Amino acid sequence: MVAQDGSLAAGSIKIGKVVLGGELDQVPDAPVTLSAPVGDRDGTYPLRGRDDLVETLLALCRTGGEGRLQVLHGLGGCGKTAIALELVHRLLQRPAGIPARTVWWIDARHGVLLDSALRALAWQTGLGREQAGAAWVADALWERLSHAGQEWLLVVDNADDPRVLDGPGRLAAGTGWLRPHAAPSGLILITTRDGTPRLWGPSAMLHPVLPLCENAATQVLIDHAGPAAGSTRAAQALARRLGGLPLALRLAGAYLAEVNEMPGAFREPQTPTDFTSYREALDSSQSARLQPSQVVDETWRLSVEYLHKHGYPCAGTLLDLLATFADAPIPHTLLLRPAALNDVVGDLSRIGGAELWATLVELSTLGLLELRNPHDGLPAVSLHPLIRDASRARKRVADVAGLMGHAQQLEELGKPEEPQFWDAWEAVVPHALGLLGHARDTAGDASSRTVFASGAELAARYLRARGMLHEAAAQFKEIVAIRLAFWGPHDPETLASQQHLARVMHDLGDLDTARHIYQKVWHGTCELLGDQHEHTLIARHELGRFLHDTGDLVAARQHLSSVLDIHLRVRGADHAYTLTARHELARILHSEGQLQGAHSEYTSVLAARQRLLGNDHPRTLRTRHNLACVLHDLGRLEESLGELEAVLAARRQLLGEEHPAVLGTQYRVACVLRSQGESSRARAQFRLVQEIAERTLGEAHPHTRRAREAARELERPPPG
Known part of the structure; x- marks a missing residue:
């Protein structure tokens, strides 16, 4: 029986601004919420002109x-979102004794999290763990919702690209x-910019949300501007001039009120x-009459x-700085x-914390941005896409590169594989990945390109740590292509x-690709840095781990024993690299059938790790x-x-249900039950x-195949 691996990347190994390392087993479900953002509905201002639609x-x-x-x-x-929130508000205002309708709300802007959100929905509808994790969960979910006894509403907001659905x-x-x-008595409500009928199909009922009529638009202006801003007739003229667009009306009214x-x-x-x-x-x-964006x-x-x-x-x-970041909430306490x-932006070389905060508050007061302070995440600034577009010609790419470089050095943004930093990385990742495109710009400066590539690499490590292996692989491939083009192979x-990239391909079971890259990296670091350099030892350890997983125990032992000897001599018995090398050699003993030797070595490593890390560290x-x-x-x-x-209970609590x-561990529990x-x-x-591995790792992945074969073996009738 082959036990689980121990990657040498237990600590943080820096080469320039790039951090090597990471725990393979920290890949929990992506964090999602299905709660409606009812706090975004401001009851101070009535929803005007949408009564018939509501x-x-x-x-x-x-x-x-x-x-x-x-x-x-x-x-x-x-x-559109305001209409959906108003609908939710009215549905939840039920007289005492009448059960409220169940409401689920999913934000579709980030397609990478949509799968997790809909599986969480399946779980909340009462599907079991096996069904919620299955490849056919969509079939089971809609069968369940179609026969649900309670009233329900599912809102999918910001589905501007229907293909993500x-x-x-x-x-x-x-x-x-x-x-x-x-x-x-169930309803699916979707908000989108794209009303193309063929994309939604014949099962969709399209409701266009047009600019407000003149009377409603006038009232919105008066609501936000207050009585000192002029007559109703003057408000009508301005509402007409603003084209009845609610966002523009709100901005103008907030300005006049201020x-x-x-x-x-x-x-x-x-x-x-x-x-x-x-x-x-x-x-x-x-x-001339302005278009909405104008x-x-x-x-x-x-x-x-x-x-x-x-x-x-x-x-x-x-505003120009904020507009240069990605279209996602911006964690200003990290990035601003x-x-x-002071160090990066010449125009802001003397700004202090009090002035910065006061300016953000005033921008929020005028409706140009939204300050968010959620209970379960980091404070963030959000810009409406049209406000972002207004600054599109003034993007400050070099300044944002400098800010991202500063952020990468913060203690709050530690190793993206470590759970204590996941909240911070969750907020930063959309921006780190969104800015990678600037690294491809041949006209860009080298320092900015370095920051963008390094930031995207850290973000891709976070994706791998959270179990988004295919997404991580795509990002690592892009980063490698950029580095080869601008920095070269050596x-x-x-x-x-x-x-x-080799690690994530190894995770995904693409062993031929992983083998080729592992060998290239080991030879490359050995030639560049010497055969006893720390980074060369990491590369050699990873190659040895791979060789063990592919059955070449002799070569694996040769590599790992050499690595262990150097770590013992240079770093000592308690160093993380030393313990990880010992752990990997214990796996080889186990695979060779030397059970007592493996038991003794694992027991010794476990005692050290419990002493140094605690009982529930990954x-x-x-x-x-x-x-x-x-x-x-x-036989025990x-x-x-x-x-x-x-271990299964501890890992589920720390890492989620679908971490490899x-x-x-769940597979090994089944093996003992079989025995x-x-x-x-x-x-x-x-x-x-098998069901979860097929969906998350693929049908051809070794973990999927072994679970499938074990289940089939138990389903075969006994001989004779």
């Missing part, structure tokens, strides 16, 4: 809408993640203070000019540190990126798992099963491992 949706909730997908579509800033089939064909259903709270003696002479002067300011820059450009300009004149000279620069801004950072859990496998082969079945079940290490004659229980465990 009433239509309420009626569809009562009847199930014939099981069709209900699609709200319209341009950005027209209020194809899932296992095709959305338009009714075989995607979202499907027609038969629930009498201006009119200031004493008149403190205002600049040309500051617009009412609906008429605001409209005239718009007309002065462009007399409307936002002009309202953005007026608001920034106002802030510049009234003590916030950095407002425009901050005052010291980093650069230490290129070799580091290739090492990460590396300690790996050793406990492997020692339990040896107990199984020694009760001891083995008890320890494996304890969790599947590995105890518990064939039915063992077969169910093997099938569960």
Whole structure:
């Protein structure tokens, strides 16, 4: 029985600005929430001009809408999400004694998390672990929802690219993640910019969300601007000028409200203070009727000019910086540190924390950004896409590169494989990956390219750590291509990126690719740095680990014994690299059938790791798992099963249900059950491992094949 591996990358090995290393077994489910963001609905301002549409949706909730997908579509800033939130609010306002409707809310902007969200939904609908983790979970989910006894609403917000909803089939064909259903009082509501009928299919009912009519648009302006901003007639003229776009109306109203709270003696002479002067300011820059995006450009300009004149000279620069990041919440406490801004951004070389915060608050007050302070995540700044577009011509790529470089040195952004840093990395990853495109720019400066490539590499390590192996592999391939093009094949950072790529291909079971890269990296680092350099030893260890996994025990022992000898001499018996090399050599003893020797070595390594790391650290859990496998082969079945079940519980709590290490321990539990004659229980465990491994690792992956074959073996009738 082959136990689990011990990668040498237990610590942080730096080559330049690239960090080598990471734990293979820290790959939990991606974090998701299905709760509606009800806090984003501001009850101070009524939803204007959408009563008929909301009433239509309420009626569809009562009847199930014939099981069709209900699609709200319209341009950005027209209020699609606000309509969905209003619907949720009204559905949850039930009289006492009447059960509230169950509401689930999924944000579809980040397709990489959509799979996890929908599987979490399957779990919440009552599907068991096996079904929620199965490749055919979409079939089971919609069968379950179609026959649900309670009233429910599923909102899928920001599905601007309908293709992310194809899932296992095709959305338009009714075989995607979202499907027609038969629930009498369930409703699927989707918000999107794309209302193309062929993309949604015949099962969809399209509801266009148009700019507001003049009366409703006028009232929105008055709601936000207050009574001091002028007459209803003047508000009508400005509402007409803004094209009835809710976002532009809200920005203009917030601007006028802010201006009119200031004493008149403190205002600049040309500051617009009412609906008429605001409209005239718009007309002065462009007399023709503005398109929606141009409307936002002009309202953005007026608001920034106002802030510049009234003590916030950095407002425009901050917006330009924020607009250069990806279209995702921006963790400002990590990426906009005052010291980093002083060092990197010339326009902000003297800004302090108090001024920075005051400027962000004022930008929020004027509606140009949203400050978020969630209970379960990091504080963040969000920009509406149209506000982001208003700064598109002023992107500050070099400045953002400098800020990302500073962020990569923060203690809060430690190794992306370590669980204590996952919240921070979850917030930073969209920006690190989104900025990688600038590294391909041949006209860009070398220092920015280095930061973007290094940041994307750290982000890809996070993806691998969270179990998104295919996504991580795609990113590592792109990073390697960039490094080869700009740094060449003999650069230490290129070799580091290739090492990460080899690991993830190894994880995915692409052994031919992994073997080729492992050997190339070992020979490359040996030639470049010498055969006893720390990074060369890491490369040699990883090659030895791979050779063990592919059955070449003699070569594996030769590599790993040499590595261990050097680590003992240079770093000592308790160093993480030393213990990891000993752990890997114990695996070889186990594979050779030297069970007592393996038991003794694992016991010694376990004692050291428990002393240094604690009982539930991932590396300690790996050793406990492997020692339990040896107990199984020694025939000590009760001891083995008890320890494996304890490790399984600890790993699930730390890593999630679908981490490869969790599947590995679950597989070993099934093996012990089989040895105890518990064939039915063992077969169910093997099938569960097979289902999850097929979906997360692929049907051809070695872990999938071994679970499938074990289940089939138990299903065969006994001979004779």
